[in-house]
Amino acid sequence: MAGLNSKERMAIPFVHMPLNPGEKRIHNFDEVPIGYTAEQAMQEARRCIQCKKPGCIGGCPVGINIPAFLELIEEGKFAEAAKKIRETNFLPAACGRVCPQDKQCQAVCVVGKKGDAVGIGNLERFAADWERTHGTFTAPVIPAPTGKRVAVIGSGPAGLTAAYELRMRGHEVVVFEAFHRGGGVMVYGIPRFRLPLEIIDEDIKMLENMGVQFVYDMIIGNVLSLDDLLVNEKFDALFIGTGAGLPKMLGIPGENSNGVYSANEYLTRIYLMQASHFPRYTTPIEQGKRVGVIGAGNTAMDTLRTAKRLGSEVTCYYRRTRDEAPARTEEVEHAEQEFLNWKWLHNPVEIIADANNNVKAIKCEKMKLSDPDSSGRRKPVGTGEFVTDEIDTIVFSLGCDVNPIIPATDKEIRINKWGIVMVDKDTNMTTKEKVFAGGDVVTGGSTVILAMGQAKTAALNMHKYLMGEIKWDISKISTDPNASGIVWEGKNK
Ligand SMILES: Cc1cc2nc3c(=O)[nH]c(=O)nc-3n(C[C@H](O)[C@H](O)[C@H](O)COP(=O)(O)OP(=O)(O)OC[C@H]3O[C@@H](n4cnc5c(N)ncnc54)[C@H](O)[C@@H]3O)c2cc1C
Numbered sequence: 233m234a235g236l237n238s239k240e241r242m243a244i245p246f247v248h249m250p251l252n253p254g255e256k257r258i259h260n261f262d263e264v265p266i267g268y269t270a271e272q273a274m275q276e277a278r279r280c281i282q283c284k285k286p287g288c289i290g291g292c293p294v295g296i297n298i299p300a301f302l303e304l305i306e307e308g309k310f311a312e313a314a315k316k317i318r319e320t321n322f323l324p325a326a327c328g329r330v331c332p333q334d335k336q337c338q339a340v341c342v343v344g345k346k347g348d349a350v351g352i353g354n355l356e357r358f359a360a361d362w363e364r365t366h367g368t369f370t371a372p373v374i375p376a377p378t379g380k381r382v383a384v385i386g387s388g389p390a391g392l393t394a395a396y397e398l399r400m401r402g403h404e405v406v407v408f409e410a411f412h413r414g415g416g417v418m419v420y421g422i423p424r425f426r427l428p429l430e431i432i433d434e435d436i437k438m439l440e441n442m443g444v445q446f447v448y449d450m451i452i453g454n455v456l457s458l459d460d461l462l463v464n465e466k467f468d469a470l471f472i473g474t475g476a477g478l479p480k481m482l483g484i485p486g487e488n489s490n491g492v493y494s495a496n497e498y499l500t501r502i503y504l505m506q507a508s509h510f511p512r513y514t515t516p517i518e519q520g521k522r523v524g525v526i527g528a529g530n531t532a533m534d535t536l537r538t539a540k541r542l543g544s545e546v547t548c549y550y551r552r553t554r555d556e557a558p559a560r561t562e563e564v565e566h567a568e569q570e571f572l573n574w575k576w577l578h579n580p581v582e583i584i585a586d587a588n589n590n591v592k593a594i595k596c597e598k599m600k601l602s603d604p605d606s607s608g609r610r611k612p613v614g615t616g617e618f619v620t621d622e623i624d625t626i627v628f629s630l631g632c633d634v635n636p637i638i639p640a641t642d643k644e645i646r647i648n649k650w651g652i653v654m655v656d657k658d659t660n661m662t663t664k665e666k667v668f669a670g671g672d673v674v675t676g677g678s679t680v681i682l683a684m685g686q687a688k689t690a691a692l693n694m695h696k697y698l699m700g701e702i703k704w705d706i707s708k709i710s711t712d713p714n715a716s717g718i719v720w721e722g723k724n725k
Pocket residue numbers: 330331332385386387388389390391408409410411414415416417418421422423450451452453454473474475476477499530531534635637638670671672673677678679680681683
């Protein structure tokens with residue numbers, strides 16, 4: 233097949249990812265996509281036309297050499313394909329599952345201009361799973377110690393990537409994590425039916441085998457300050473990767489009733505604290521027969537589908553229509569296959585509680601969309617008509633702000649008015665000497681792969697700083713509280 237020309241390759245039909253059927257999967261937390269067989273993967277990889285100037289590499293925030301790994305899959309060299317991905321991405325099994333490829337590498341795939349883009353994410357997942365299940369992974373070789381000690385705060389994708397990159401350069405690395413296990417949102421937010429726990433656990437085990445030390449149940453800012461780490465614990469540099477875990481609410485009456493959760497709390501209780509197995513595990517979850525989820529982003533889809541798996545009748549409330557839902561199309565489609573109720577153009581205005589302050593209903597104003605404004609955007613406007621639905625549990629799923637503890641306890645760390653940690657956009661240096669930052673804490677709630685890309689930039693510059701190759705320079709960090717955090721420009725650096 234190697235001799236196929238571009239036209240012949242583009243004529244090969246897209247290989248759809250096989251899925252567990254909706255009626256079965258709502259009764260368990262098994263992964264929804266089943267994964268490609270070897271034959272399906274080779275067939276899909278054949279659709280890549282090996283562009284001379286591949287846009288997909290620039291479209292990946294960590295710059296994976298996509299055409300090279302696709303060619304290896306086409307040739308049946310699966311272990312080599314995984315190795316190729318690992319040159320720039322040390323979490324391929326996770327990224328193959330949760331990256332928004334439709335907005336990144338696949339969005340710029342030339343094949344996609346006349347049909348379906350090459351299934352890059354599905355193939356990344358295939359190669360990574362092949363490596364896991366066939367034991368072909370080879371542990372990286374760590375260079376001689378540099379004598380420098382670095383602390384990484386937070387063990388989400390940003391923290392894990394920073395730890396990996398710094399360890400790969402010979403530094404001693406200690407990761408401090410507030411929770412009792414590592415992985416950040418990949419473990420306590422993204423549901424198991426999209427990202428199985430064992431994948432993250434294996435990646436953390438790999439870091440431990442590389443000599444990275446993990447300290448759990450340690451909230452930096454509360455128990456130890458940044459200065460404690462720098463002065464008393466004698467770390468030479470710090471990386472802040474504490475994410476965006478501060479939930480947003482609507483500020484409507486009744487939000488403090490019993491049975492109202494933020495998505496963060498709800499998902500953390502279920503996935504990190506195993507609340508669905510209460511009383512076998514000590515954390516409970518109060519989930520009634522009818523659950524209402526407010527919002528229509530990716531987190532809302534995860535919350536809706538999780539609540540459904542716990543046996544409730546589940547309804548999504550969103551003030552715009554399905555077309556404006558911020559969730560990835562695939563996430564909405566998967567959710568739609570799972571027998572949920574959708575109340576588009578419904579704006580919650582009040583949570584109604586009974587005499588014991590337990591939620592009993594949600595009141596919404598029906599909305600309509602305005603005519604498009606100059607930017608083409610249609611705003612939701614109230615119609616003056618209200619509806620009230622009986623409900624037992626409500627989960628707010630409206631996004632999150634940056635975790636505030638560290639900036640609140642160390643005034644040398646500059647933040648903007650939204651609480652985002654300000655950094656030099658080229659080096660990820662913060663305004664406090666020796667302290668770098670990356671991930672959601674510098675972008676606001678974003679994605680796994682962007683967090684990894686940020687962390688990689690930070691780690692490479694930390695290394696240069698530690699080795700005396702660059703000096704501390706924060707002259708380019710904005711002092712304007714309205715300045716934005718780091719924004720992905722659709723191309724890696
Ligand atoms: C429900 C949900 C679903 C999502 N789905 C997707 C998806 O499908 N695809 C995708 O790409 N992205 C998704 N995201 C977004 C993605 O998970 C985040 O962008 C990413 O995890 C950010 O990584 P991070 O390392 O910056 O932060 P986090 O993953 O938030 O990790 C931060 C870590 O720091 C720890 N921490 C915080 N404060 C302290 C402290 N003071 N001391 C010590 N430790 C601390 C936290 O406990 C946490 O473990 C989702 C997010 C949510 C909430």
